[in-house]
Amino acid sequence: MAVAQASTFEETAPLPPVVRWASLRRLLRKKIAFVAIVYLVIFYGAGLLAPVIPGVDPYKQELTREAVSQGPSAEHWFGTDAFGRDLLSRVIYATRTTIIFTVAVVVTGGLFLGIGLGLLAGYRGGWVDTLIMRVGEVMGGLPTLIIILALTAAFRTRIDDFVFWLQDHTWMSRDDARLLVKFVIITGASVPFAWIGTSRIVRGQAFALRENEFVTAAEMMGASTTRIVTRHILPGVMPLVVVGLSGGMAAIAGTEVALSFLGLGIDPPTPSFGNLIADGAGVRAFAANPHILLATAIPLVLFSFAWNLLGDALVDIVEPRTRNR
Amino acid sequence: MASGLLGYTIRRLLWTIPVLLVISMFVFWILRLAPGDPVDVLLGQRYDDDVAARLRDKYGYDEPVHIQYFTYMTNLFQGDLGVSTRHTDFNVSEVIWPKIWVSTQLGFLALIIVFSVGIPVGIYAAMARGTFIDPLTISFWLFIDAIPSFVMIPILQYFLALKFSVVGLAWEGVWSTNAILPILIMSLPGVAGVARYMRASVILVMNEDYVRTARAKGLKETTVVMTHITRNALLPMITVIGLSLPGIVTGALFVETFFGIPGIARESLAAITGPDFDVLLALILFGSTLFVFANVAIDLIYAVVDPRIRVGASRGN
Numbered sequence: 001m002a003v004a005q006a007s008t009f010e011e012t013a014p015l016p017p018v019v020r021w022a023s024l025r026r027l028l029r030k031k032i033a034f035v036a037i038v039y040l041v042i043f044y045g046a047g048l049l050a051p052v053i054p055g056v057d058p059y060k061q062e063l064t065r066e067a068v069s070q071g072p073s074a075e076h077w078f079g080t081d082a083f084g085r086d087l088l089s090r091v092i093y094a095t096r097t098t099i100i101f102t103v104a105v106v107v108t109g110g111l112f113l114g115i116g117l118g119l120l121a122g123y124r125g126g127w128v129d130t131l132i133m134r135v136g137e138v139m140g141g142l143p144t145l146i147i148i149l150a151l152t153a154a155f156r157t158r159i160d161d162f163v164f165w166l167q168d169h170t171w172m173s174r175d176d177a178r179l180l181v182k183f184v185i186i187t188g189a190s191v192p193f194a195w196i197g198t199s200r201i202v203r204g205q206a207f208a209l210r211e212n213e214f215v216t217a218a219e220m221m222g223a224s225t226t227r228i229v230t231r232h233i234l235p236g237v238m239p240l241v242v243v244g245l246s247g248g249m250a251a252i253a254g255t256e257v258a259l260s261f262l263g264l265g266i267d268p269p270t271p272s273f274g275n276l277i278a279d280g281a282g283v284r285a286f287a288a289n290p291h292i293l294l295a296t297a298i299p300l301v302l303f304s305f306a307w308n309l310l311g312d313a314l315v316d317i318v319e320p321r322t323r324n325r
Numbered sequence: 326m327a328s329g330l331l332g333y334t335i336r337r338l339l340w341t342i343p344v345l346l347v348i349s350m351f352v353f354w355i356l357r358l359a360p361g362d363p364v365d366v367l368l369g370q371r372y373d374d375d376v377a378a379r380l381r382d383k384y385g386y387d388e389p390v391h392i393q394y395f396t397y398m399t400n401l402f403q404g405d406l407g408v409s410t411r412h413t414d415f416n417v418s419e420v421i422w423p424k425i426w427v428s429t430q431l432g433f434l435a436l437i438i439v440f441s442v443g444i445p446v447g448i449y450a451a452m453a454r455g456t457f458i459d460p461l462t463i464s465f466w467l468f469i470d471a472i473p474s475f476v477m478i479p480i481l482q483y484f485l486a487l488k489f490s491v492v493g494l495a496w497e498g499v500w501s502t503n504a505i506l507p508i509l510i511m512s513l514p515g516v517a518g519v520a521r522y523m524r525a526s527v528i529l530v531m532n533e534d535y536v537r538t539a540r541a542k543g544l545k546e547t548t549v550v551m552t553h554i555t556r557n558a559l560l561p562m563i564t565v566i567g568l569s570l571p572g573i574v575t576g577a578l579f580v581e582t583f584f585g586i587p588g589i590a591r592e593s594l595a596a597i598t599g600p601d602f603d604v605l606l607a608l609i610l611f612g613s614t615l616f617v618f619a620n621v622a623i624d625l626i627y628a629v630v631d632p633r634i635r636v637g638a639s640r641g642n
Contacts, residue, residue, distance in 0.1 A: 277476060283483050301468075304470075305471035
């Protein structure tokens with residue numbers, strides 16, 4: 001059910017003029033947020049260190065009757081899939097897929113486009129502002145998942161063209177090239193929708209900051225626009241951007257998972273939570289091998305849950321009036 | 326004031342025209358990026374080039390994109406949404422309207438559940454502020470929100486249908502007991518958002534002077550909560566409700582796929598993989614148009630219920 005995801009702090013009340021980094025330290029004192037951070041550290045740590053963790057091989061098959069689709073055991077903590085591959089290894093490698101995708105989308109869409117366009121709209125104002133915000137409204141109004149699906153489906157039919165080009169012009173092997181192209185396609189399809197939330201936050205905050213004396217003073221002293229924006233506005237904007245992004249992280253990761261689940265994102269054998277869950281989803285599959293669905297879904301659910309909790313805790317911190325004492 | 330409101334209404338409605346035109350151009354262009362055209366799909370793998378050329382000429386697919394767009398829009402305003410290549414012998418209207426109706430009913434029921442659960446949960450959490458109950462309640466719903474529907478569906482289907490046979494899995498229309506599970510799965514993830522929003526809203530109202538006055542003059546706590554706090558806290562919910570309305574029509578992809586519901590989201594996916602160009606285009610344009618008008622409606626309702634809002638300001642300022 002697509003209930004509008006209006007972020008709590010964005011619209012309920014005018015924002016506090018400046019949110020300081022120091023207030024983010026309060027986060028560590030919240031127990032729930034702390035647990036969420038610990039989980040996320042494990043999740044990201046597993047993803048980053050996957051190649052050096054001993055005994056982790058997501059591709060090794062064991063095609064014997066005793067080895068396939070086995071439940072959790074001492075040897076395979078998360079059990080094995082239909083090809084006898086170790087599910088824990090596959091989950092660990094799936095976290096890499098999630099990390100690569102979310103980082104790519106957050107850096108290009110959330111940070112680069114979101115902050116850039118938000119600052120432009122908020123600091124310039126006028127018709128630039130109107131244009132950017134109208135475009136945002138239009139993009140936000142499109143049925144996002146369907147458009148992303150349509151875009152990926154359209155570009156996937158041309159995967160081979162891109163892959164052959166990369167193979168001829170770079171050092172990449174065909175499998176690497178294919179994976180890279182798939183990542184580029186799903187990232188490219190998601191980015192046009194990823195900047196809207198951030199840019200709204202940045203714009204609102206930039207509006208508020210622009211009225212401050214220190215900005216006026218800087219303008220008086222003849223500081224260039226670039227200097228004012230990067231030195232005076234940007235630092236005040238960043239904490240709220242972090243808050244907004246942590247609240248939206250689950251949704252960003254969810255896009256890749258949904259695409260891969262439908263077979264339009266990252267395909268097997270490369271592990272992604274989407275294609276791992278797809279192996280175990282379905283009521284008959286769940287009845288036969290519940291561990292395949294549970295072992296792959298639980299780490300993902302906890303990932304989204306942790307980001308949700310973190311986002312919620314951060315909103316509490318930047319909006320002291322609704323703070324949970 | 327009335328003329329101001331009227332002028333505002335007209336201005337907002339006029340704005341929708343360029344917005345909708347840009348959306349339609351954008352979507353048309355995006356869908357045209359796909360290689361192949363409906364004729365390829367219609368004719369299958371092997372076909373006579375002459376036949377293909379004749380069909381392309383008939384439907385105008387041999388024209389440049391901007392001409393095709395112009396033709397499409399002309400037909401659109403005459404009520405002709407084109408032909409479906411997946412459901413041959415049906416035009417787009419015949420394909421989409423029955424499905425939109427199914428999804429709309431489901432979405433509407435789910436939306437009612439979301440708000441009738443989310444609003445009390447939000448009030449409850451706000452009232453319990455300062456105790457562990459507040460974060461516990463919100464965290465519980467955030468957890469539910471974190472479960473993808475394609476994970477929740479098989480698990481619930483297994484326990485409720487296969488194991489304990491509480492409900493059946495066959496699709497027997499919206500008004501049967503078998504529809505309870507899909508509707509429930511559509512509504513559960515939305516509760517967290519509504520509850521958080523309501524909680525924040527209630528907490529802001531709780532500190533208002535009139536609430537203190539109401540308490541000071543000795544009103545019962547229930548009266549204070551029900552009439553002074555809740556009624557005022559509901560005002561900002563207009564935005565959330567309004568923005569959720571277009572969503573009920575666009576359907577829930579995974580719920581419709583898993584339960585075999587002949588709804589609009591499943592049709593969209595089929596139209597994407599088909600590809601069924603005209604059906605997809607009609608569906609996206611339909612969803613976008615609803616969203617744009619929902620935005621206008623929200624602004625107007627705000628302008629009416631809250632006179633403080635500066636008429637003439639656009640939303641988001």
